Structures are given as structure tokens and as C-alpha cells.
Amino acid sequence: MTDHPNQFPKLHNAAWPGVVGKGDDDANPVIELDEMLDLTAAAQVDGRKFDGVDIFLYDPHISIDSTDEQLEDVARRVKERGLVIGSVVAPVWEPTGGGPAGGTKDDIEAFLTQVRKGCSVAKRLTEIGIRPYGVVRLDSAMPVADWIKDPHANQSRIADTFKAAADIAEEYDQRLAAEGEICWGGMHSWRKMADLLERVGHPERFGFQADMAHTLLYLLGYNAPEDAILPQDFDWNDKDRLDHAFRELTHILRPWTIDFHVAQNDASVHGTGSHDKTGRHCLPDDPNGKLDIAHDAGYWLRDEHGDVLTTCRHICWDGCMFPNDVMHSADTWNHILAAMLSVQDAHGWNE
Incomplete structure (x- = not known):
């Protein structure tokens, strides 16, 4: 009998920490895709390994304008390491070719162009045989400071843009997931995120991506104090109150959650850059970490009755902004894999 009896949800690592926040100083240059794949493939805990990677469609990792030949090469490199690809991140932000979903006509056109390209790449990776599941991830790409200048009009424009994005996703038989990150306008609180999801109203094509580091801050109301569930001076030793807050949060957003x-x-x-006031990712065993990872993941991965949900075929570790010396350490990825296994053990299933 193995200590880790479940095979689902599959366990993925994210490749984008090799790009996000990198290249600004000599000590932390970009970590190339092949090295991120090698670090992922080398991790091992109790004989178990990562099943795959989630990727960022952005140079120098994988261009969103990749040719079929280039995507086939990516698929070969991933497969050679015993991995698959799951969710892909479309670079919808202005500096990466997109624009604010609540911006001008040109901004919105640029945003939707990136969504279309992202869906096309995702579909092609599935056709190649390297991507058995996953979503195309996006967000509003609109800073909160811009959104609050005209909340009603901006929220309406973002919702309309997301509806158009859902139509594009349907063309390519893809699903889109909006990440709940507090630095993006219209998504910067749990109530506003739920409002957008309801306005879009296409759960078969457009859902929510819950990131444990970001959704924790939903509870505290950063960037939206009016929607706080807990005070910012909350006593983190009050586990009963924290559990109650998680139940309130996930009761609203869990039904929309399709990526985790x-x-x-x-x-x-x-x-960092346009990502202002967003969740600080810590290593899983950080002594200052406020999450009981395996326990708190259950609020997202089980329903109101405590039954395991099978909506998310895979789950992904997301940890950005770690120094390169931390990321180059094998112990880092073994500890992360152990945390991932603890979630799978507690809330997984077999087929």
C-alpha cells in the first residue's frame, strides 16, 4: 500500500517562475524553459514525481506566435522528460502585446487578439498529444487605479470583453479561467470577481482560477476594504474564524473554479512592475506562511458536503519571485512536490 494512493488531480509545476520577475539584475537572470523542465522532472518524493507543467506563452519560453514546428519541438522537449502540459497563460497585458479588458477599443482588440492566439496554441498542443487537460488563463489586465476611476463603466466593459473572449474560446473548444489576483481591476475582490463571472454567464467556457496565495488576500480586503471578510490585523491563531472566512469565500467562488x-x-x-499589491508567494514550509496548505486546499477541492470534486483534473504549484539560488536548489522542488502530494492525498481520487 503506497503512502500516496491517489492519482488525481495530476500534479504540475509552473514554468513561468523562470520568467516572471527575472532579468532585472545579474543575480537573477531568466531561467530557460529547458532548465525549468529539468528542475521539475528531477523532483521526487516517495517515488512520486510531477506529472506535468503549466506554461507561459511568452518569450523566451514559448512564443504565443509559435509555428507548428516550434510547438512540436516544445512538445518533444516536455515529453522527453516524462511530463505533459496543462494550463497555458495568455499574455494579455499591455507590455506583452495585449491591453486592458476595460480600456479603449484598441486595448480590447489587443486583449482579444492575445486570447485568440492563446486558444489557438492551446488547441494545437492538445492536437499534438502533449496537453490532455487544462485551461487558458487570463485576467483583466487593468490596474486597480484605472478601474476605480469609473467602476461601473469599467466593470461593464470588462464583462463584455470577457464575454467576447468566451466566444473565442468556444471556437477553439477551450475554457478560460480568470485568476483572482488583487492587482487587477474588477477582479481585485471576491465580490467583484463573482460579479464579473455572473455577468459573463458562460460557465462552460469561462470560469475562475483560484490561487491560494492570492485568494488569501481576498479575505483581508487589500485593494477593496469594503469587501474584507477579516480585519487586516487578524489574529492568525484564530483558526475557527479563519475556517469560517474560507467557507464564506469559497461558497461563492468554488462553483466557478475550474483551475487551482x-x-x-x-x-x-x-x-513588481504592473503587478502592484499582489500576493506574495512563499515556499511551502515558510515559517511565516499563514496557510495550512493541505487543509485549506480542501475548501476549494471539496463541495459543501465535504465530497471530493473532480472538476480540476490537475493542480499546479505557483511560486514566483523566488531568487534564482532558491530555484536552482533540488530541495526547493522536493519540498514543493511534497506539499502538492499532501493536497492530492487529502483531496484526490482514482479512476
């Missing part, structure tokens, strides 16, 4: 990121957070915020 395992993460740790110390309840502080961190910003």
Missing part, C-alpha cells in the same frame, strides 16, 4: 494553484502566502503583499 497550490501556494503559500505570509498575508503580505508584493508588487
Whole structure:
């Protein structure tokens, strides 16, 4: 009898921590895709390994304008390491070719162009045989400071843009997931995120991506104090109140959740570039981490009755902004894999 009897949800690592926040100083250059794949493939705990990777469709990893030949090469490199690809991130932000979903006509056109390209790449990776499941991830790409200038009009424009994105996803037989990250306008609180999802109203094509590091901050109302469930000076030793807060949050957003990121957070915020005041990802065993990872993941991965949900075929570790010396350590990925296994053990299933 294995200590890890479940095979689902499959366990993925994210490749984008090799790109996000990298290249700004000599100590932390971009970590190439092949090295991220090698680090992922080398991790092992109790004979178990990562099943796959989630990827960022952005140079220098994988261009969103990749040719079929280039995508086939990516598929070969992933497969050679015993991995598959799951969810893909479309670069919908202005500096990466997109634009705010609540912006001008040109902004919205650029946003939707990136969504279309992302869906096309995702579909092609499935056809090649390297991507058995997963979503195309996006967000509003609109800073909160811009959104609050005209909340009603901006929320309406974002919803209309997301509806158009859902129509594009249907063309390519893909599903889109909006990540609940507090730095993006219209999505910067749980109530506003739920409002957008309801306005779009296409759960078969457009859902929510819950990242444990980001959704923790939904509870505290960063960037939206009016929607706080807990005070920002909350006593983290009050586990009963924290459990109640998670139940309130997930009761609203869990029905929309189609993609899930395992993460740790110390309840502080961190910003880099356009990602202002967003969740600070910590290592799973960080002593300042406020999440009981395996326990708290259950609020997202089980229903109101405590039954395991099979909506998310895979789960992904998301940890950005770690220094390169941390990311180059094999122990880092073994500890992360162990955290992922603890979630699968607690809330997984077999088929």
C-alpha cells in the first residue's frame, strides 16, 4: 500500500517562475524553459514525481506566435522528460502585446487578439498529444487605479470583453479561467470577481482560477476594504474564524473554479512592475506562511458536503519571485512536490 494512493488531480509545476520577475539584475537572470523542465522532472518524493507543467506563452519560453514546428519541438522537449502540459497563460497585458479588458477599443482588440492566439496554441498542443487537460488563463489586465476611476463603466466593459473572449474560446473548444489576483481591476475582490463571472454567464467556457496565495488576500480586503471578510490585523491563531472566512469565500467562488494553484502566502503583499499589491508567494514550509496548505486546499477541492470534486483534473504549484539560488536548489522542488502530494492525498481520487 503506497503512502500516496491517489492519482488525481495530476500534479504540475509552473514554468513561468523562470520568467516572471527575472532579468532585472545579474543575480537573477531568466531561467530557460529547458532548465525549468529539468528542475521539475528531477523532483521526487516517495517515488512520486510531477506529472506535468503549466506554461507561459511568452518569450523566451514559448512564443504565443509559435509555428507548428516550434510547438512540436516544445512538445518533444516536455515529453522527453516524462511530463505533459496543462494550463497555458495568455499574455494579455499591455507590455506583452495585449491591453486592458476595460480600456479603449484598441486595448480590447489587443486583449482579444492575445486570447485568440492563446486558444489557438492551446488547441494545437492538445492536437499534438502533449496537453490532455487544462485551461487558458487570463485576467483583466487593468490596474486597480484605472478601474476605480469609473467602476461601473469599467466593470461593464470588462464583462463584455470577457464575454467576447468566451466566444473565442468556444471556437477553439477551450475554457478560460480568470485568476483572482488583487492587482487587477474588477477582479481585485471576491465580490467583484463573482460579479464579473455572473455577468459573463458562460460557465462552460469561462470560469475562475483560484490561487491560494492570492485568494488569501481576498479575505483581508487589500485593494477593496469594503469587501474584507477579516480585519487586516487578524489574529492568525484564530483558526475557527479563519475556517469560517474560507467557507464564506469559497461558497461563492468554488462553483466557478475550474483551475487551482497550490501556494503559500505570509498575508503580505508584493508588487513588481504592473503587478502592484499582489500576493506574495512563499515556499511551502515558510515559517511565516499563514496557510495550512493541505487543509485549506480542501475548501476549494471539496463541495459543501465535504465530497471530493473532480472538476480540476490537475493542480499546479505557483511560486514566483523566488531568487534564482532558491530555484536552482533540488530541495526547493522536493519540498514543493511534497506539499502538492499532501493536497492530492487529502483531496484526490482514482479512476
